[in-house]
Each structure stands twice: as C-alpha cells, then as structure tokens.
Amino acid sequence: xxxxxxxxxxxxxxxxxxxxxxxxxxxxxxxxxxxxxxxxxxxxxxxxxxxxxxxxxxxxxxxxxxxxxxxxxxxxxxxxxxxxxxxxxxxxxxxxxxxxxxxxxxxxxxxxxxxxxxxxxxxxxxxxxxxxxxxxxxxxxxxxxxxxxxxxxxxxxxxxxxxxxxxxxxxxxxxxxxxxxxxxxxxxxxxxxxxxxxxxxxxxxxxxxxxxxxxxxxxxxxxxxxxxxxxxxxxxxxxxxxxxxxxxxxxxxxxxxxxxxxxxxxxxxxxxxxxxxxxxxxxxxxxxxxxxxxxxxxxxxxxxxxxxxxxxxxxxxxxxxxxxxxxxxxxxxxxxxxxxxxxxxxxxxxxxxxxxxxxxxxx
Numbered sequence: 001x002x003x004x005x006x007x008x009x010x011x012x013x014x015x016x017x018x019x020x021x022x023x024x025x026x027x028x029x030x031x032x033x034x035x036x037x038x039x040x041x042x043x044x045x046x047x048x049x050x051x052x053x054x055x056x057x058x059x060x061x062x063x064x065x066x067x068x069x070x071x072x073x074x075x076x077x078x079x080x081x082x083x084x085x086x087x088x089x090x091x092x093x094x095x096x097x098x099x100x101x102x103x104x105x106x107x108x109x110x111x112x113x114x115x116x117x118x119x120x121x122x123x124x125x126x127x128x129x130x131x132x133x134x135x136x137x138x139x140x141x142x143x144x145x146x147x148x149x150x151x152x153x154x155x156x157x158x159x160x161x162x163x164x165x166x167x168x169x170x171x172x173x174x175x176x177x178x179x180x181x182x183x184x185x186x187x188x189x190x191x192x193x194x195x196x197x198x199x200x201x202x203x204x205x206x207x208x209x210x211x212x213x214x215x216x217x218x219x220x221x222x223x224x225x226x227x228x229x230x231x232x233x234x235x236x237x238x239x240x241x242x243x244x245x246x247x248x249x250x251x252x253x254x255x256x257x258x259x260x261x262x263x264x265x266x267x268x269x270x271x272x273x274x275x276x277x278x279x280x281x282x283x284x285x286x287x288x289x290x291x292x293x294x295x296x297x298x299x300x301x302x303x304x305x306x307x308x309x310x311x312x313x314x315x316x317x318x319x320x321x322x323x324x325x326x327x328x329x330x331x332x333x334x335x336x337x338x339x340x341x342x343x344x345x346x347x348x349x350x351x352x353x354x355x356x357x358x359x360x361x362x363x
Contacts, residue, residue: 002035002083003355006074006097007067007090010040010056011049014251017276018090018113021168026052028348037084039074041066066227067093075100082106085359088351093129095136102142107358109164109351110141112151113273135159142358148273150294164354167299168274169344170283172335174260177253181261184221184245191219191245192316193262193286195255195277196269197226198233203268203291203309205236210312212241216320218263225249259284264319267296268312274299279342282334287327289315301341303333 005022013019026036030051037053047054057077059070071089075097078087087101092112102108112134137144138161146152146163155161178188192211196202204222211220222236225248237246250258259265265281267290278299282288288304289312290296297306307315319327 001085001356001359002037003029003086003088004037004039004078004084005088005090006039006078007071007094008038008040010042010044010054011038011052012044012251014042014249017168017272018111020276021111022090023049024169024344025348025351028344029352032348032352034352039070039077041070067091071097078106079104086355088355089141092133092137095133095140098137098141102140107143107355107361108141109143109145109354109358110137111145111147111166112137112155112163113147137161143354145354146273148295148298150298151273164350166347166350166354167342168276168279169342169347170276170279170338171256171344172283172339174284175253175256176260178257178261180250180254180257183254184247186219186221186245186258186261188261189263190217191221191262192264192266193221193223193258193281194266194268195223195258195281196267196275197229198222198224198236199226199229200232201269201271203270205232206309206312207266207268208236208239208244210316211244212239213313214316217243218320219243219245221258221262222246223248223250223255223258256284259286262286264289264316266312266316267291269293269296279338283338283342285331285335287319287331288334289319299342300334301337303330303337305330 005026008018008022011023013023022038026038027050030036037055039055041059043056044054057073059066071094079100082104084106087106087108089098089110095110098108098110138159144161144163146165147167152163152165155163194207198204259281265286265288267278269275273295290300290304290306292306292308305315
C-alpha cells in the first residue's frame with residue numbers, strides 16, 4: 001500500500017525521537033513492499049533513503065512555527081497529490097491538519113507523543129495551542145496513537161477517547177566498535193552517558209551539576225543539541241570540570257557505540273511519552289538510571305535504578321558501590337526487557353496492521 005509520514009524533520013534521523021521513529025518505521029515498511037513517503041525539512045543529497053521516498057518542502061525557521069509551517073505545506077502537497085492509502089501524522093500540535101486528508105478520502109492516524117504543553121520552552125500561547133490540539137486529536141484523525149500507557153490513560157480519562165497504544169522500539173545488543181570513544185577521550189565502562197535534546201525539562205544542567213560533586217575518575221558524556229535553546233546549552237557547557245565531555249549531537253554508529261560501552265546511562269527527562277534514548281540505552285545493555293516519572297518507570301519496568309531530582313547523587317554513588325555482578329544483572333534485565341517489549345519489528349507490525357485496517361475500512 002501507499003503510506004505517508006508527516007510532522008517530523010525527516011530522515012535520515014538527525015534530531016530526535018520522532019525522526020528515529022520515522023526512519024525505523026518507514027524503512028521497515030518499505031522492506032515489506034509498501035510505498036512509503038516521508039515529508040522532510042532537512043535536506044538529504046538523495047531523493048530516497050533505504051527504499052523510502054523523501055519529499056522536501058519549505059518551513060519557517062522559528063521556534064514556534066517550524067513544525068506547524070512544514071506540516072501545513074506537507075498537508076497541502078498531500079492534498080494535491082491524493083496518492084496515499086493512509087497517512088501517519090506525528091506530534092499532537094499537528095492535529096489541526098489531519099481533517100484535510102481525511103476529508104479527501106485518505107484515512108489518518110496521529111501519534112500524539114507526550115504532553116508537550118508541559119515543556120518549559122513553550123510560552124503561554126504555545127501551551128494553549130497544545131492543549132487545544134489535545135482535544136482536536138480526539139476527533140479529527142481516524143485513529144489516535146499513544147506510545148505509553150500513562151498517556152493512553154490520560155486521553156481516556158480526560159477526553160473519553162481510546163487510543164492505539166504502540167511504543168517506540170530499539171535494537172537489542174551492543175556493538176563492538178568504539179571509534180567515537182577514542183575521539184572523545186573515553187574508555188569502555190569508565191564513563192556515564194546522558195543523551196537528550198538540550199532543553200530544560202530534560203535536565204542536562206542538573207546532571208552536570210550533580211556529577212561535578214561526585215568523587216570518581218569516571219567521565220560524563222553529555223550528548224545532544226537543540227535549536228532555539230542557545231542560552232540553556234550555554235549554561236550546560238559552562239563547566240571547568242575536565243571529566244565532563246560535551247561534544248553536541250552524535251548519530252549513527254557513534255551513538256550506538258556510546259550506548260554500548262558506557263558504565264551507566266542517566267535518563268533525566270521529565271516530559272513526553274516513551275523516550276527512544278531510554279529504550280535504546282536499555283537495548284544496548286546499559287546500566288540504566290532514570291528520573292522516576294510514570295512514563296520512564298513504565299519503560300524501565302524495574303530493570304534500572306530510579307532517582308528523584310534530589311537523589312541523583314546518591315544513586316550515582318550507589319552504582320559505583322555495587323558489585324560488578326549486581327550491575328551485570330541489571331544490564332541483562334534491561335536488554336531482555338527491550339527484547340520482549342520494544343522490538344522495532346513488533347512496532348512495525350502494529351503500525352502496518354493499523355494503517356492497513358484504516359486503508360481498507362475494516363474496524
């Protein structure tokens with residue numbers, strides 16, 4: 001069948017969770033024989049990628065208009081071509097556009113992600129837009145997709161709308177190469193890893209400040225970047241601690257290497273649904289420390305160590321004091337939990353079933 005994915009920056013993934021999701025899902029659907037188009041903001045040298053057609057359209061490079069502008073232009077192109085059996089939108093903010101392809105006979109699913117209005121980067125107008133979009137998401141698309149049970153429960157209790165609960169996925173098992181470690185001056189199993197967009201609710205600054213008080217020869221690698229967050233990133237980078245490495249965003253094999261060989265992975269996000277970086281670190285078999293939110297706890301499922309904002313230091317100390325056998329037990333549990341619950345093939349199965357059901361009009 002012919003499917004389109006809208007609402008992300010595009011593929012190959014060079015930004016965040018939705019982009020990783022779009023790449024993993026689209027390439028797998030293409031490998032299964034479907035015709036897939038991903039609408040992109042970021043230019044790639046080719047017009048296709050691993051069997052997926054890439055459609056580049058303009059946007060407005062502004063913190064508050066980037067996503068909406070590009071999705072608007074993508075929707076206009078979609079409406080003009082009318083060439084798809086099903087459409088998948090990403091991000092609840094884009095709910096307002098989903099009625100257009102639906103009206104033209106193209107069924108629509110919307111992945112709403114988490115409760116984005118809680119992010120500190122948004123002003124009151126943007127938060128209001130997200131609140132309105134939540135309600136629009138309950139009736140404008142044909143189907144609503146949530147990626148965490150807690151988000152599904154929220155939509156069910158607040159709006160009386162059931163959703164398709166489909167999590168993100170991850171690869172399982174470490175990679176053996178370690179070229180990026182040499183480039184960053186890191187040693188296997190002698191660094192803590194943090195990966196996220198450098199935005200306030202992801203708490204990179206908190207992690208850095210707590211680590212600075214930790215007495216250990218281990219290093220801390222803070223990996224990530226973000227547009228429109230220069231002031232916050234500047235605060236994160238303002239350290240004189242030689243143990244802290246802040247190289248910016250790293251993708252591809254380097255990212256996989258970092259997750260495979262860290263001593264421990266620190267996940268400190270407060271907002272959102274299922275965070276791909278958390279699942280990916282667990283899938284590599286990283287010793288996982290996570291901020292104790294409902295969404296993070298749902299993913300970890302006990303295969304990691306939970307912390308509060310004021311207990312991160314104690315939990316870091318605890319990991320250093322554990323026996324290697326205790327640490328390996330948690331690493332194995334994390335890897336096996338991802339294998340059992342967060343396989344990309346299982347995620348693709350669920351989306352393929354949903355989109356096919358919508359396209360064929362089956363209930």
